[in-house]
Amino acid sequence: MESIISIEELAFEYLDGNLVLKDVSLDIAKGSYVALLGANGSGKSTLARHVNGILVPKSGRVQVAGMDTQDDAKKMEIRKLVGMVFQHPDNQIVATTVEDDVAFGLENFNVAPKVIEERVTWALRETGLSAVRKRPPHLLSGGQKQRLAIAGALAMQQQVLVLDEATSMLDAKGRDDVLQMVRHLHQNGTTIITVTHHMEEVLEADQVVVLNQGMVVMTGTPREIFRNSRRLRQLNLDVPAIAQVSAKLHEVLPAVSADAITPEELMTDLAALSTRPNHGKAASNTDLCDDDPTANDEIIQMQDVSHVYLQGTPLEHHALRRADLTLRSGEALAIVGATGSGKSTVMQHLNGIYRPQRGTVWAVDVDLGSPHANIAKVRQEIGMLFQNPEDQLFEQLVGDDVAYGPLQMRMDLKEVRRRVRWALEMVGLDFDTFKDRPVFALSGGEKRRAALAGVLALRPKVLVLDEPTAGLDPRSASDLLDRLRHLKKEEDVSIVFVTHNIEEVLNLADRVIIMHDGQTKGTYSIEQIMDGPSLLLDHGFEAPPILVLQQMLREQGFGSVFGRTPDEVSDMILQSLGLASPKDADVLAEEGL
Amino acid sequence: MKLTTRKIVITAVLAAISILLGVTRLGYIPVPNVAGNATIMGVPVYIGAVLEGWPVGLILGFIFGLSSFLGATVPMFKDPIVSILPRLLIGITPYLAYIAVRKKNEILAYGLAGLVGSVSNTVFVVGAIILRGYFTFHQMLVVIPQAIAEAILSVILTVAVCAAWNRVQIGSGRSKISNVTD
Amino acid sequence: MAEDFELLRYITIGQYLPGESIVHRLDPAVKLLSAIIVILTVAFLNAYLPNITAFVLILGLVALSGVPIGYGLSGLRPAIWFIFALLILELLFSPVKGVVLWSYSFLHISQYSLRLTVTSLLRLIDFILLISVFTLTTRTNDVTRAMERVSKPLQYLKIPTRELALIMTIALRFVPTFAMEMERLMKAQASRGGGLTKVAKWNIVAQARARLPLVIPLFLIALRRAEDLVVAMESRGYVPNQKRTMYREYHLAVRDWVALAVVVVVSAGLILI
Ligand SMILES: Nc1ncnc2c1ncn2[C@@H]1O[C@H](COP(=O)(O)OP(=O)(O)OP(=O)(O)O)[C@@H](O)[C@H]1O
């Protein structure tokens, strides 16, 4: 195949002596679909920015259709060929209306006004934005903004499209739409390069490139890459849940291929096994139910709450129509729902940021509807972490930021120091290393943890967390979940959290609330969800493959497989086959063996 | 005047902040005298001048003046000679102050830029008011308390933002809790 | 008192009053140029007669545009007492010139101060109405493009007019975005026990101090966003100081020329009477 992008021994540094890319060589064929994987900070965005000459190599060479990106005379040619969409849609929208923004790139290339008009109309139709054509961008939802950013690139009809986490703000449905669009472009001959943490997107690609600390460490088809699940996990990367199960089964049962990445494939392998499941011996189901029957006192109760934003202005918006929520002491409650369904609005009612316009909210024995409510008590006992909390660190030094809450309460400085130490250690940041560290010198994951420490420093009884793991790489995300589980267990903190990821719900929550279009559509226990994924399907969610697999297994006679995580599931499959699971190398190491 | 993409965008976001501080009234601090409020709407101008040079300061000054003219409810500020013209200069003076001292001490230079910017804003605007015959010099002395408040805030904000952005360490670099022991 | 976190409420940028009036249909650049001419003219009118004439003409324009006059003046409402106080001050304390009409110890109302007070009040209302009519009948993207077209002759003075218009566009685009950013910062601080509303209104030092942890991060967030936006714009082929086409084409109609001529003649007339 003719290559359209060729990268030879590329090295790059932002600051002297700190190589972010080291010796990257890569050939991308015309018309191919490449997924770029890697942990936070591995250099994916930096590499992507070399493809259209925004960044130029310190050493080595990048060529686009035979043109060197270092050649200033070719710069416009290259940009005409390569389009780019970035992660934060808000930071790439330039104009004050949707259509003007789509036209921006075309104007730069001196396209005639008539042609611009046609292309804009076409791109808006493709992205489903025709109806909001004249609207200012700040009145779009997150998903619409992301589609607008994509429309801007689409309108240019370039040969290469680079998507740098361009779907990170979308829910499952929105992501599907975009995937469809990209697939369509690819079929029409566009070369696609996509940077993503989402496995469904990686599976679309025909070539996967894995970066680690600025180096290409693996390349191959998605299947070849996922087979190496242990290596991927060492690189802080996610592996599709099914691939994790099949890899683990493969170690004990070589007849099960380590390649399976869909429930169907794994089922075919399992069905062909000579050993049959042991129907009689049901695995104990008790470890699933950490629902403590004594923990029944309600710590937050919300009834029939509705909320209208910007009441009495032309922008009035009925965001919440009816919300009911109960949080019991010591439990973890998940809230799931499409973007814009009102999840964040509900969360902000829980510690009195918004007071109920209608309905009632009782939190830690305070009636938040009363104008004389003791808000200070509520704010202290219910700690809240907002969406994208890394943008909300407002002091210059980590220590000062974590101390903000206790200082507002006029606590003695010694006590403040003790609290800060405790909070930082709780989130896994060393007190002495981090207390005097400037906030800008933290990585994304560290910022997220520092923000959580700032909330913990008030010693809340309840934690309210709005999408705490969004944007983190899989390793940092699971580390955060582990710490939350620890807080819940050891410090008896109750947790309410929002997530788009059902696997996280299974991992941490005791109960889950489903939201749709400004309404809460009921509360379910995790056991109910695990019993039948159809519950999720009814509410417009995709059932996570790990649940689909378990349902298939049960239909096939593996009666006792009820697991929340891939590890639990593979152990249970082995158990029901009468086999013992191998101990993970990591676990062995931890146990000092 | 050659503008790079970077200068264009930084000017734009700082202008947006200046406008935002005005329309939400977060940029006003109530001062108990007849002249009303101290304002920090000029701070983006001084910061732009320090970070990106005098042309950016000039443009930001113009936009600040324009938004102050458009948004004014005080009769004398509905006069472009009072609200716009003097503001063209308040991005240039802090830049001059900054480059004069930059070599000696970066932090001091930021502070001086904030101070000079704020003082020149007061002096030029008051000058224009007197020139246009709205009030006399003696009557304008009432603005002194608010001019002082503005100057202090401008210095603090300019230093804090420029230092954090250019990653220059201010003070001891130690957090408050580092000053006590367990 | 419950806190108010709805900053977006204050942002009226981009408010457009749909309509079909002649003012709506005029070319945005013609409207902008006319507004500038009228504002500059009125700013220099001193005598009673031309000021009152201008006031009447502007009321006529408001009627023509179909903008409800109360809506046009709504910006004045919260400041009304303050304006009243200022006018009284101006009346009593302005330099004493001409015949003294009334005096009491050190307070004087002279012909000069009376005229100054009346004309500055009229001017205030004139401008507020004029600006309201312009912004309520013109879409934001047309406004910034009009700025670009009106200032085009300045290119010969080496002033980068197209870039300046782009600065205005991006600034207006980001005001509401930053408002929401600020809202989030305020909420985050409130939920950690801090916030503006905890502070007494007249405690200047506390008021100022409570603003610092809001405003400093806002600047840093804005600058960080700027860096991203630079990359995004350059990726989309933006190069400053270079020829670009314009998506929207504007053609002046007869009514535009007529409107412009009327404005020039009336302005000249106001200066001469
Ligand atoms: N403008 C910059 N100046 C200095 N260092 C930078 C800059 N941009 C990125 N870096 C550093 O370069 C490294 C690679 O960053 P890059 O953004 O390419 O990572 P990434 O793989 O895209 O990560 P993520 O998943 O978080 O987007 C990181 O250590 C980052 O801190």
Ligand SMILES: Nc1ncnc2c1ncn2[C@@H]1O[C@H](COP(=O)(O)OP(=O)(O)OP(=O)(O)O)[C@@H](O)[C@H]1O
């Ligand atoms: N501060 C605000 N001002 C005006 N409208 C708002 C505000 N916050 C949210 N909305 C609107 O209210 C609706 C519900 O928003 P909310 O943030 O609660 O949704 P969400 O379920 O949290 O979505 P996401 O998954 O995207 O975070 C959306 O349509 C949103 O545009």
Ligand SMILES: [Mg+2]
């Ligand atoms: Mg990245």
Ligand SMILES: [Mg+2]
């Ligand atoms: Mg949300």
